[in-house]
Amino acid sequence: MVEQGKFGNKEAIAVLVIACMAKEFFTDPNIIVRKVGTAGWYMVLISAAVAAGGFTVVYFLLKRFPGKNIMEIYDAVFGRYIGFVFSFLLAVVLLFSAAMNLREYVEIIKIYVFLKTPPVYLIGSLIVTAVILSFIGLENIARYSKLAGYVMLAGFIILLLLASSFFRFYRIYPLLGYGLKNTLVQGFLRSSIYGEITLVAIFAKSLHRIEDVRKVGYTSLIIAAALLFIMQLGLTLIFTYPFGKELTAPLYAVASLIHYGAFFQRVESLFLFIWNISTLIAIPLLFYMVLLIYSHLFKIDDLRPIIIPFPVILLTLSLIPSNIVELVQFYIRYLREFGWVVFYVLPAIALAMAALSKKKGA
Amino acid sequence: MPNILKAVIDLFTYKPPQKFKAEEYSQDQSQSSENAEGNDSQENTSEEIDWQKILRQADDQQTRENNQVSGSAANTSKQAKDGAASTGRPAVVIRRRNRQKKGAGQGSQGAGIDERDIALIKNGMVAPNIAVNIEYVKQKFSVPKNQDIVIREFNVAKRIKAFLVFVDGMMDKTVINQFVLPQLMDTANFKDFSQEDILDYIIRNVISIYQVSRIKEYSKIIPQILNGVTALFIDGCNEALLIESRGFEKRSIEAPRTENVIRGPQEGFTENLRTNLSLLRKIIKSEKLITEILPVGNKNRINCALVYLDDTADPELVKEVKRRIRNIKYDFVESSGMLEQLLEDNPFMLFPQVISTERPDRAASFIMEGQVVIVCEGSPFVIAVPVTFFHLLHSSEDTMLRWQYGMFIRLTRFLGVLIASLVPGLWMALVQFHSEMIPTPLLLSILKMREAVPFPVVVEVLLMEVAFELIREGGIRVPGLIGQTLGIIGALILGQAAVAAGLVSPILIIIVAITGIGNFVIPNYSLAMAIRIIRFFFIFMGAVLGFYGISVGLTILLALTCSMKSFGVPFLAPFTPKTRRSSDLIVRKPLYKQPVTGNYLDTVSRRSGLYHKRGE
Numbered sequence: 001m002v003e004q005g006k007f008g009n010k011e012a013i014a015v016l017v018i019a020c021m022a023k024e025f026f027t028d029p030n031i032i033v034r035k036v037g038t039a040g041w042y043m044v045l046i047s048a049a050v051a052a053g054g055f056t057v058v059y060f061l062l063k064r065f066p067g068k069n070i071m072e073i074y075d076a077v078f079g080r081y082i083g084f085v086f087s088f089l090l091a092v093v094l095l096f097s098a099a100m101n102l103r104e105y106v107e108i109i110k111i112y113v114f115l116k117t118p119p120v121y122l123i124g125s126l127i128v129t130a131v132i133l134s135f136i137g138l139e140n141i142a143r144y145s146k147l148a149g150y151v152m153l154a155g156f157i158i159l160l161l162l163a164s165s166f167f168r169f170y171r172i173y174p175l176l177g178y179g180l181k182n183t184l185v186q187g188f189l190r191s192s193i194y195g196e197i198t199l200v201a202i203f204a205k206s207l208h209r210i211e212d213v214r215k216v217g218y219t220s221l222i223i224a225a226a227l228l229f230i231m232q233l234g235l236t237l238i239f240t241y242p243f244g245k246e247l248t249a250p251l252y253a254v255a256s257l258i259h260y261g262a263f264f265q266r267v268e269s270l271f272l273f274i275w276n277i278s279t280l281i282a283i284p285l286l287f288y289m290v291l292l293i294y295s296h297l298f299k300i301d302d303l304r305p306i307i308i309p310f311p312v313i314l315l316t317l318s319l320i321p322s323n324i325v326e327l328v329q330f331y332i333r334y335l336r337e338f339g340w341v342v343f344y345v346l347p348a349i350a351l352a353m354a355a356l357s358k359k360k361g362a
Numbered sequence: 363m364p365n366i367l368k369a370v371i372d373l374f375t376y377k378p379p380q381k382f383k384a385e386e387y388s389q390d391q392s393q394s395s396e397n398a399e400g401n402d403s404q405e406n407t408s409e410e411i412d413w414q415k416i417l418r419q420a421d422d423q424q425t426r427e428n429n430q431v432s433g434s435a436a437n438t439s440k441q442a443k444d445g446a447a448s449t450g451r452p453a454v455v456i457r458r459r460n461r462q463k464k465g466a467g468q469g470s471q472g473a474g475i476d477e478r479d480i481a482l483i484k485n486g487m488v489a490p491n492i493a494v495n496i497e498y499v500k501q502k503f504s505v506p507k508n509q510d511i512v513i514r515e516f517n518v519a520k521r522i523k524a525f526l527v528f529v530d531g532m533m534d535k536t537v538i539n540q541f542v543l544p545q546l547m548d549t550a551n552f553k554d555f556s557q558e559d560i561l562d563y564i565i566r567n568v569i570s571i572y573q574v575s576r577i578k579e580y581s582k583i584i585p586q587i588l589n590g591v592t593a594l595f596i597d598g599c600n601e602a603l604l605i606e607s608r609g610f611e612k613r614s615i616e617a618p619r620t621e622n623v624i625r626g627p628q629e630g631f632t633e634n635l636r637t638n639l640s641l642l643r644k645i646i647k648s649e650k651l652i653t654e655i656l657p658v659g660n661k662n663r664i665n666c667a668l669v670y671l672d673d674t675a676d677p678e679l680v681k682e683v684k685r686r687i688r689n690i691k692y693d694f695v696e697s698s699g700m701l702e703q704l705l706e707d708n709p710f711m712l713f714p715q716v717i718s719t720e721r722p723d724r725a726a727s728f729i730m731e732g733q734v735v736i737v738c739e740g741s742p743f744v745i746a747v748p749v750t751f752f753h754l755l756h757s758s759e760d761t762m763l764r765w766q767y768g769m770f771i772r773l774t775r776f777l778g779v780l781i782a783s784l785v786p787g788l789w790m791a792l793v794q795f796h797s798e799m800i801p802t803p804l805l806l807s808i809l810k811m812r813e814a815v816p817f818p819v820v821v822e823v824l825l826m827e828v829a830f831e832l833i834r835e836g837g838i839r840v841p842g843l844i845g846q847t848l849g850i851i852g853a854l855i856l857g858q859a860a861v862a863a864g865l866v867s868p869i870l871i872i873i874v875a876i877t878g879i880g881n882f883v884i885p886n887y888s889l890a891m892a893i894r895i896i897r898f899f900f901i902f903m904g905a906v907l908g909f910y911g912i913s914v915g916l917t918i919l920l921a922l923t924c925s926m927k928s929f930g931v932p933f934l935a936p937f938t939p940k941t942r943r944s945s946d947l948i949v950r951k952p953l954y955k956q957p958v959t960g961n962y963l964d965t966v967s968r969r970s971g972l973y974h975k976r977g978e
Contacts, residue, residue, distance in 0.1 A: 007939065008939055008940055010940060011938065011939070109910060113795060113796070113908065113909075113910065114795070114907075114908070114910070122907075122910070125907060125910075125911070125914055126914070128914075129914050129917055129918060132918050132921070132922075133917070133918075133921050136921050136922060136924075136925045137925070139925075140921050140922075140924040140925040141921065143921075143924040143932070143934065143938040143939060144917070144920050144921040144924045144938075146937075146938045147920060147924065147934065147937070147938050148917075148920070262801060262802075262803075263801045263804075265801065266798045266799050267799060269792075269795075269796035269798070269799045269908075269909055270799065270909075272909045272910065272913070273909060273912075273913055276909065276910050276913035276914075277913050277916070277917060280913060280914060280917040281917070
């Protein structure tokens with residue numbers, strides 16, 4: 001059994017919120033505008049409501065088997081083989097998600113900052129960070145997240161405040177976007193943007209009590225939803241929706257708009273730190289979760305031997321998309337639209353199965 | 363062949379260990395248990411001693427003296443009668459010893475040495491036979507080859523043979539010359555002697571020294587002699603008297619050299635352990651202030667004192683500090699700097715994991731907060747454990763000033779840390795990758811200044827940073843005034859000349875100067891050193907990957923820092939992990955709002971959960 005260390009609720013909330021938010025800084029706002037038009041700002045709340053339901057299922061499952069993580073619960077409910085398949089599926093989705101988020105991030109900073117730098121160079125440096133952080137362990141990733149979280153939150157709020165001079169409230173209309181039904185459907189489908197909240201089920205043992213899982217899960221969800229809501233609303237107020245559809249990374253575009261006088265301008269590079277550091281936390285976290293699941297599946301007591309080979313898989317997966325269009329319109333799209341199956345449906349099946357077979361933890 | 367057979371038979375033959383019953387002769391129970399637990403006294407190194415030589419020489423000496431005694435029997439018997447009349451007990455002691463010798467017969471080793479002497483000396487205990495003790499001490503200290511060990515033989519009250527052992531130069535001669543030797547030699551002091559125990563009589567009536575103790579084990583006597591204490595051995599006694607006579611040359615108390623403050627005490631620690639301890643006692647007048655002295659270094663055995671408040675410091679922490687000190691297997695520990703390296707949790711991390719100070723007031727504040735302070739002999743710097751990052755940014759001035767000023771200078775220091783570590787790297791990144799951020803007029807100005815510079819920015823930055831490091835190191839190594847002059851020459855002339863020669867741009871001089879000043883703001887020298895090194899790491903990261911590289915660098919560095927611990931306390935506590943925090947640790951508040959006792963460490967009166975308690 002791998003020793004993950006214990007950490008507090010604030011650390012856990014910070015790491016989960018950052019994991020949720022990191023991927024939303026790039027192409028997701030653009031996709032949301034494309035799908036629901038001006039209704040994006042409340043679509044994220046609909047997604048949050050769905051995610052809250054999904055997390056409640058996960059929480060009940062964890063509560064039914066106190067002291068166990070999701071992989072152990074799958075094993076307990078379904079037996080070793082089916083449990084293995086469930087956990088393996090989760091690991092595959094997380095690894096794929098880490099690879100695609102990594103590639104998305106690299107593509108975006110290549111467009112805006114490192115025009116001539118080969119992607120492997122940027123991916124490599126991020127993977128090295130992931131490896132080092134994995135050696136240090138989850139406890140310290142979480143602590144670092146808390147440390148960086150406050151700074152990033154302050155930076156995010158400053159960014160929106162500075163950009164507030166560009167808010168035009170008429171841009172919020174039409175309120176229903178492309179129609180309420182469409183918004184509801186898209187909100188449901190894109191509930192996986194909060195899927196990372198369910199990672200708490202993987203490191204549940206690092207929290208002190210089952211009540212902490214509940215607190216951490218719901219608080220993270222509320223904070224992430226609030227931040228996404230503010231971000232999406234701000235973007236809606238700054239860019240008209242036809243224009244918003246054309247921007248690859250709307251938040252970066254907002255940062256580049258900011259100027260106060262002749263001296264304070266083009267400060268988008270300064271805000272690079274927010275998305276850099278959030279990505280540098282989110283991807284190592286996903287990577288570490290994959291390692292934890294893998295070590296559970298194959299009963300490996302020490303993570304260190306598998307920390308070195310796994311980055312090769314991560315690197316390989318991240319290089320599969322041939323370009324950003326393919327990445328966004330195929331891989332990321334399906335990951336976001338169907339990720340909820342793994343994040344919420346599998347635990348729901350497990351909970352139903354446990355209830356039917358009356359299985360319970362000690 | 364028979365030898366081989368004998369060796370094989372010996373190998374397979376059980377030999378019961380002939381261990382001496384040390385408990386018969388051991389001191390009081392507390393001392394014994396302390397010794398067993400601590401393992402801090404010198405081990406009985408019986409294998410280094412040539413027993414045969416000691417016993418042979420002791421025996422020879424005894425025989426020689428016996429011959430002399432029989433040659434002048436009449437004279438001696440008269441003197442003995444006089445002595446008995448005047449001192450009473452010594453004559454009885456001598457007669458008893460003679461009876462014992464006769465009873466023991468010739469013994470295995472010779473006429474004068476009985477089995478008990480041999481057994482005692484072989485087990486590292488003081489033997490009643492003084493000749494054996496002299497030979498043992500001589501061999502232990504390699505006398506006469508070792509010329510600063512003084513063995514002074516004399517007769518107590520003109521009757522009983524005795525000798526003093528001390529290290530020349532480490533003791534106060536006045537003590538020996540005026541308060542030990544004359545009083546022991548004077549027969550008048552032994553007129554009233556009628557007790558059984560001569561050592562007890564001497565302690566109570568003869569030697570007027572404030573601290574005298576009786577010790578049986580050589581393992582305790584020898585380190586004390588090396589510390590400057592004088593040992594007195596008396597014939598017929600199986601204990602030695604340790605007479606406090608330490609008196610080395612020492613520096614007087616001066617103002618601290620590295621931790622100057624505008625407002626606050628101007629006393630600094632010295633190299634003398636006792637002086638340093640007294641400076642702490644002077645500030646904390648509490649009966650709960652505990653001082654435990656442990657020797658460090660396998661060979662040099664310097665003393666270091668653990669100082670803590672018994673009701674405030676976590677017992678687990680104290681135990682852990684003692685465990686680490688006792689487990690040091692290093693021959694030569696020179697001072698607290700070396701001890702620090704041998705005690706720290708993560709030797710490969712850049713940040714210091716103990717805090718050192720030469721200010722008694724600061725050390726006292728550490729003790730009051732529940733930390734353990736280690737005062738090391740021969741060093742004016744004491745170290746305190748555990749430590750957090752925020753401690754390293756504190757100065758004793760913070761609390762001496764009003765809270766607003768204290769908070770302001772603390773924030774200034776934090777800014778100094780950020781500037782010293784990040785500014786050159788950020789500058790690199792800005793110029794290389796993010797030049798769009800620089801406003802156009804400033805960018806034009808920079809370009810104009812860089813026009814004549816032939817090097818890329820990274821070479822320019824490294825050139826200046828390395829030059830600055832050379833100037834700084836050179837300034838420290840050369841004597842005072844010249845050092846300052848060197849700094850001025852370096853900063854002004856070299857910088858000016860470099861700009862005039864077109865080697866570097868003027869703005870870079872500003873960057874390097876700001877970085878240097880930022881570094882000087884850091885109150886802790888070790889932290890400042892760490893930041894100096896980290897600066898180069900960020901220059902590299904900024905040069906290869908711009909702000910992204912600096913983000914990577916920050917992530918790795920801070921995550922590693924989060925993983926650091928100092929004696930079980932996370933380095934970034936109480937921020938992450940959050941613990942019940944000391945109100946003074948990060949920001950200053952008005953004094954009445956920050957009770958000293960409430961600290962973030964897991965002291966006995968608190969339960970922050972940083973340490974795993976026994977049974978948890």
